[in-house]
Amino acid sequence: MKRTITTLADGRELLYFDTDDAAVHPQRDPRTLPAVSTTSQLRLDPLLDEWVMMAAHRQNRTFQPPVESCPLCPSSAGNQTEIPSPGYTVAIFENRFPSLSTAAVPPEADVDHPLVPVRPGFGRCEVVCFTSDHHARFADLSTEQATLVVDAWADRTAELSTLDGVEQVFCFESRGAEIGVTLGHPHGQIYAYPFVTPRTRRMFEVARAHRERTGRDLHADILAAERAAGVRMLAETEHWVAFVPAAARWPVEVHLYPLRRVRSIPELTAAERSDFAALYLDVLRRFDRLYDAPLPYIAAWHQGPVADEQELGYLHLQLFSVRRTADKLKYLAGSESGMDAFITDALPEDIARRLREI
Known part of the structure; x- marks a missing residue:
């Protein structure tokens, strides 16, 4: 497996995973992007002793765009996407609208509740693109490509587990508008939580x-x-x-x-x-x-x-x-x-x- 690391226009990390050691990807993202929000916060539910993630900035995240504007497809002259390459096998990048951020800042206001501690929403959220084919399903992948996805999950789990403050890494895929998926391109996500999930x-x-x-x-x-x-x-x-x-x-x-x-x-x-x-x-x-x-x-x-x-x-x-x-x-x-x-x-x-x- 070949891993290529680069950064997007707003500083987020992007990684390409290929079975071909000769694969080459562009190193420059030509877009102009606003800074990623770092205002996520965690509040403890005192009744269940469970942390709840607060990420109000996610209300404005991309929602079911047409195929020609898909942000997970390879970039083209008419559509500069999150992946500034004309093609890829597996690509993983930091979420533009993260629930958790390694740069999370302390909340500006106190919730004024003695039983509800609040802390920055530290962590990391990544998007995993399983294939460059917008119309494919994970089930359409070859065994070799599906194995590459497993290798990519392993790579990210190992690396994210080393971040100081991360307590659990969760890799997952959600498919179908019926369960709230907002992007039709075949993809999953990875959450690096600062707590052990309930x-x-x-x-x-x-x-x-x-x-x-x-x-x-x-x-x-x-x-x-x-x-x-x-x-x-x-x-x-x-x-x-x-x-x-x-x-x-x-x-x-x-x-x-x-x-x-x-x-x-x-x-x-x-x-x-x-x-x-x-x-x-x-x-x-x-x-x-x-x-x-x-x-x-x-x-x-x-x-x-x-x-x-x-x-x-x-x-x-x-x-x-x-x-x-x-x-x-x-x-x-x-x-x-x-x-x-x-x-x-x-x-x-x-x-x-x-x-x-x-």
């Missing part, structure tokens, strides 16, 4: 309790149980397994686990990365053949936090869709939104069977 913190609490009670690893036990049952399994390769979790929250949900326990993407071997890419592409293509139209989905990498002294983390990918039938979406209604108590409309065993049959 879901990870809760998973670690449960994993710790399971270890204290049984002496075993929770994720390994889940994996063993799914493989033994078989009814929710989609596929097993040399290095990975894919299954619908027995207590799936979403209408269509699949978890992908490496058979070898690792905490983060950088720990995967070259063989494990390539094997994952092939399996993931297969699952995505099954997703898109489940109904008459491609499924909107979120693909979320669950990596251990930077500090995991008790080694409770087990890397896995959670892939899920909000579409519950061909023409209906799963909305987070009263129970889900108000109480975080999910109601699932389809049995995991039925979804697994349908995905296997595709």
Whole structure:
């Protein structure tokens, strides 16, 4: 893999990732851009002990532009984009409208609440462009290109984890207007958080309790149980397994686990990365053949936090869709939104069977 680093007109970092060592990209961004906002802040919710990111400047971010004005396509004479190159394989750059910033400044005003501490919204948000083809899907990538994306995730996870103050790195893809995606070009994002996210913190609490009670690893036990049952399994390769979790929250949900326990993407071997890419592409293509139209989905990498002294983390990918039938979406209604108590409309065993049959 060849990595090329440059900067955009406003000082943000841009990285190109190529399989061809001879690949060359322009080093100059000809645009004139305003400075990126550094006013993000964090406020602690005293009822849940969870940090909430405040980024009011994001109200003005780019929203569903026409294809000819897409900011993630390669630059051309008529459209100077975030990527000042006539072509690229994988490109990653700092978000122009970040929720978190390494240059975040202290808030100007105090919230005047003794139970709500406020601090600068330190961190980093990056955009990951999987391909220069605006009309492609991740599922359209070759195994080689999908593996390059995994290598890029690994590169960024390793580098962002070294930033003083970063506690967790989250790589993810959101696809489909149904879940709020504002740019149609195939892309994902990476967040480097200055805290451990609520879901990870809760998973670690449960994993710790399971270890204290049984002496075993929770994720390994889940994996063993799914493989033994078989009814929710989609596929097993040399290095990975894919299954619908027995207590799936979403209408269509699949978890992908490496058979070898690792905490983060950088720990995967070259063989494990390539094997994952092939399996993931297969699952995505099954997703898109489940109904008459491609499924909107979120693909979320669950990596251990930077500090995991008790080694409770087990890397896995959670892939899920909000579409519950061909023409209906799963909305987070009263129970889900108000109480975080999910109601699932389809049995995991039925979804697994349908995905296997595709």
